[in-house]
């Protein structure tokens with residue numbers, strides 16, 4: 379998956395580890411970076427389209443500052 383907005387993604391400057399933590403890890407540092415990212419909205423929208431109504435366990439990583447759990451809840455609330 380590649381989108382034009384990804385060229386401005388702050389996560390591309392720090393690598394994926396913070397954004398895809400091991401099981402039991404947290405997303406706090408990634409979310410702090412996302413909060414400053416100029417493409418946060420496009421990123422969140424892309425995740426919403428790509429993941430659709432996927433189960434929580436099929437969602438991975440931080441997108442637009444949102445964790446898999448948060449995105450699952452948002453999808454349910456939007457339904």
Ligand code: SF4
Pocket residue numbers: 387388389390397411412413415416417418419421422440441442443
């Ligand atoms: S908002 Fe998206 S593109 Fe920006 S740093 Fe976070 S995960 Fe990366």
